[in-house]
Amino acid sequence: MLSAELNRILTRVGPEAPIGALFRRFWLPALLSEEIPGPDCPPVRVTLLGTGMVAFRDTQGAVGLLDARCPHRLTDLFFGRNEQGGLRCVYHGWKFDVQGACLDMPSEPPGSRMKENIRVNAYPVVEKGGVVWAYLGPRDRLPELPDLEFLSLPADHFYASKCLMKCNFQQALEGSIDTAHLTFLHRSLEPMAKDVFAVGDLQQFGDADGAPRFFCKDTDYGLQIAAQRNAEEDSFYWRITQWFMPTYVLVPTVPGLVCRANLFIPIDDENCWWYRVRYHPDRPLSGEELAEYSSGGLDYARLIPGTYIPEGGKANDYLLNRNDQRGSSFTGIPSAQLQDIAVQEGQGAIVDRTQEHLGTTDAAISRCRRRLIDAAKALEEGTEPVAASNGSLYRLRAVAMELPREAEPEEAARRHLVVQS
Ligand code: FES
Ligand SMILES: [Fe+2]
Structure with missing residues (x-):
C-alpha cells in the first residue's frame, strides 16, 4: 500500500506536480x-x-x-x-x-x-x-533520446502502435512489470494457437508456477527485474524485464524471437496512451506478424476503425464472454492486450493504493513506485534524473530463458541483455 499523499505524488502529471516535472525531463x-x-x-x-x-x-x-x-x-x-x-x-x-x-x-x-x-x-x-x-521541459535541459533498440532498426524491422487506456499511467506501467499475472490473466485453457508471448515452450512454466520469486536490481535507468519460476527439476524459468525511466518497459522474450517494448504516456491524470512496439533485431517482421499487430487477434486488441480506441471497453465489459471463460481462456476476454486494459482500467481511473494488500510478487512494483517518487523528490531539490542525459543506458534487451538451477541468472543472461552494436 501507499499513503494517500504518496499516491497523489506518484500519479499526478500536471506541470506543478513532482512526477509531472520528472516526465518533463524526458523525450516522450x-x-x-x-x-x-x-x-x-x-x-x-x-x-x-x-x-x-x-x-x-x-x-x-x-x-x-x-x-x-x-x-x-x-x-x-x-x-x-x-x-x-x-x-x-x-x-x-x-x-x-x-x-x-x-x-x-x-x-x-x-x-x-x-x-x-x-x-x-x-x-x-x-x-x-x-x-x-x-520534449516538454526547460529548453536548457534538452535530454538525450533514449537509445531503445528499435529506434535504430530499418523501418521493416519494427511495428509501432498505440491504444487508449482510461486509467492513470502508473497502473499500466505496474501491469507491464508484473510478470506474475502472466500465469492467470493471460492463461489459455487450451493449447495456444500462436506463441503470443514469444516465449515458445517456456509458456508451460509460466502457466505452472504462479508465485515467481523476484530479484530487483536498481540501475541508473530504472530497474532490472528478474523473476524466477520453477521449470524442470533441475532448471528455473527466468524472465528478466527492463524498466526504464520514466515509463518504458521491455518485456521478456526468448532470444531470437520478436522483441516487445511498452511505453506508457500520460495524456492527463486519468488517461494514458499505451505505445506498443514489436521489433526484430535481425529480420523484417513477417506479413503474418504485421497482420496480427495491425488488425488485432490473440495478442492485440481490435481498435474502432479510424481511431486508437479499443472496441472492448467498460461499457461492453471488454467483450467478456462467459462461455469462453469456462472453456478456453482464464478471462473470457479476447486478446492479451484487452485483458490488460480490462484489469488496469478495472482498478479505477486512479487506483486507491491505501486500500491494496501487496504480496511477495509485488516486489518490483513497490520498488518502481519508490524509485519514481524518489526521483521526483530529488528533482524538486535540484538533482536531475541520470537517465535523461544518458540515452545509451536504454540499449538493453529483456529475456525469457530456462537456466540450470545453480546458474547465476544475470551472469548467464548477460550476453542476451546488452544490445551488441
Ligand atoms: S487568428 Fe484570431 S484567434 Fe487565431
Ligand atoms: Fe499483461
Missing part, C-alpha cells in the same frame, strides 16, 4: 508518425501531461508540435488550415510555422510589424522508430 512519444502521414496533411490534437497541443507536418515534411491555443484570441489551432509551410488559424488567419514563428497576420494592416513579436509555443520534436517524440 507524442504521436505516431502515421497520424500525420504526409506534407500538409490534416493536423491532429495531442494531449500530453495535461497540455493541449496540435501536431502537423508542413509542406516540407517537417513536424510541428504547437500549443493548441492561438496566441491571438486563444481558439483551437486544431481547426487550422495546414498550407504552404505553416498552420493557419481559421478565426482571423494568423499563420505559424513548425518553430512557432508567426508568418502571416492578415487581420493587421499592411506594413504592421506586430507578427514579429508574436509566437506560439513550439515543442522540440524528433521523429524516430515510427514515433514523434516530444
